[in-house]
Amino acid sequence: MTPDPGEKTSGKTTEAGKSWHQETVHLPSFYSPRSRPVQDTETTRHEEREEFSLSSVARPLSRTLEAPTATLSSIANSDAALPPPSLLSPAFTPPATPGTTTPRSEPPRSVPVDSSIPSGGCGTKKPRLLETLPEVQCIVRARIPTTGGTEMFLHLYTNNVDQKEHLAIVFGSHIRSTSLDAPREGETEMDRMVRGAYTGRLYPGRTQSGMIGPAAPAAPADADASDTTGQSGPPLVRIHSECYTGETAWSARCDCGEQLDEAARLMSLPSEENGGIIIYLRQEGRGIGLGEKLKAYNLQDLGSDTVEANLLLRHPADARSYGLATAMLLDLGHKEVRLLTNNPEKIRAVEGPNREVRVTERVAMVPLSWKGKGGFRSREVEGYLKTKIEKMGHMLDMGGFS
Numbered sequence: 001m002t003p004d005p006g007e008k009t010s011g012k013t014t015e016a017g018k019s020w021h022q023e024t025v026h027l028p029s030f031y032s033p034r035s036r037p038v039q040d041t042e043t044t045r046h047e048e049r050e051e052f053s054l055s056s057v058a059r060p061l062s063r064t065l066e067a068p069t070a071t072l073s074s075i076a077n078s079d080a081a082l083p084p085p086s087l088l089s090p091a092f093t094p095p096a097t098p099g100t101t102t103p104r105s106e107p108p109r110s111v112p113v114d115s116s117i118p119s120g121g122c123g124t125k126k127p128r129l130l131e132t133l134p135e136v137q138c139i140v141r142a143r144i145p146t147t148g149g150t151e152m153f154l155h156l157y158t159n160n161v162d163q164k165e166h167l168a169i170v171f172g173s174h175i176r177s178t179s180l181d182a183p184r185e186g187e188t189e190m191d192r193m194v195r196g197a198y199t200g201r202l203y204p205g206r207t208q209s210g211m212i213g214p215a216a217p218a219a220p221a222d223a224d225a226s227d228t229t230g231q232s233g234p235p236l237v238r239i240h241s242e243c244y245t246g247e248t249a250w251s252a253r254c255d256c257g258e259q260l261d262e263a264a265r266l267m268s269l270p271s272e273e274n275g276g277i278i279i280y281l282r283q284e285g286r287g288i289g290l291g292e293k294l295k296a297y298n299l300q301d302l303g304s305d306t307v308e309a310n311l312l313l314r315h316p317a318d319a320r321s322y323g324l325a326t327a328m329l330l331d332l333g334h335k336e337v338r339l340l341t342n343n344p345e346k347i348r349a350v351e352g353p354n355r356e357v358r359v360t361e362r363v364a365m366v367p368l369s370w371k372g373k374g375g376f377r378s379r380e381v382e383g384y385l386k387t388k389i390e391k392m393g394h395m396l397d398m399g400g401f402s
């Protein structure tokens with residue numbers, strides 16, 4: 001990386017650095033500030049590394065691998081098997097392009113859910129829930145015209161529990177983030193527009209954000225038609241965990257890429273007038289990180305299934321949590337959602353410790369190839385789905401395997 005011209009080298013600010021600094025003084029207020037948070041991030045990562053040194057949480061892998069399979073459940077139940085945090089900085093993974101599959105327009109079929117009763121359609125397993133929800137803040141939003149023709153708004157969030165950039169991919173410009181729209185002290189109208197806190201559309205020469213009052217956006221004088229469609233119920237929501245291999249590297253080991261595409265396609269249907277939200281959480285590899293997931297792949301090639309591979313690496317079968325998703329949905333103004341998932345744990349977890357959000361309906365995510373609607377088949381993805389059904393309680397019909 002080219003060094004920052006203002007960077008101190010050996011304790012001295014360079015001449016180039018001085019003139020760069022003088023220039024930036026005259027830049028407009030929305031110019032991105034110097035990157036102090038990056039320094040904080042580095043420090044935090046360093047602290048995390050020390051706190052969770054691999055040797056303190058994991059037996060040497062060679063010894064673990066010698067453990068007979070019969071002991072796997074004891075490993076799974078052991079609290080000591082805390083996952084080390086991902087030591088990798090996750091590469092930014094843009095969502096796969098929606099709308100690139102054969103267009104189909106039936107609205108998704110859903111089943112009612114009531115997670116407060118055991119038979120309420122979300123399994124019997126109780127997920128681990130934090131006592132309080134994390135704090136989240138949407139720091140920027142931007143319109144993304146997609147190659148499929150639909151527009152979506154990408155919202156980037158920060159939070160008080162990790163340093164990752166979690167995302168909300170929002171279909172429907174009526175869905176607004178409270179934390180984004182809240183005015184910031186001393187900001188100009190241009191600042192607001194640059195961070196995406198505006199109504200309607202941006203266009204060359206626009207000078208007003210269209211937001212008045214302390215926190216709420218005003219009825220947009222210059223809104224586009226999509227701002228004012230009649231919404232009458234909960235939006236379709238997908239809570240998706242990052243999968244670099246399935247979404248970017250064309251892996252046929254899992255159906256993550258297909259699920260992301262399909263969620264975006266469903267949310268773009270004209271029948272989805274309440275809009276849609278994909279909460280894209282940076283918990284790669286069910287929370288174990290990309291490096292560990294790649295090791296798990298090798299163990300799978302050596303004969304383990306996806307759950308056993310995680311356990312052999314001294315990780316829980318699933319190290320994810322969903323409190324950030326709950327907080328982001330609340331920030332986007334939605335206490336009731338229709339959730340696209342087969343995962344019972346996700347339904348209960350996203351509702352939050354005090355049922356801050358309610359999943360009113362579940363929409364199943366059936367692999368496209370099982371429905372004869374495209375998709376793909378591979379030995380690996382069949383094993384992946386079979387393990388989800390048999391060991392993780394996913395609500396998918398085994399009849400899909402033919």
Ligand SMILES: Nc1nc2c(ncn2[C@@H]2O[C@H](COP(=O)(O)OP(=O)(O)OP(=O)(O)O)[C@@H](O)[C@H]2O)c(=O)[nH]1
Binds near residue numbers: 297
């Ligand atoms: N550890 C591990 N993680 C995997 C493997 N294959 C995919 N993943 C991860 O599994 C996660 C898939 O998560 P989701 O798309 O939210 O799906 P889900 O929780 O299984 O349930 P659904 O909502 O029903 O799709 C992603 O984080 C992937 O990176 C694997 O072989 N091992």
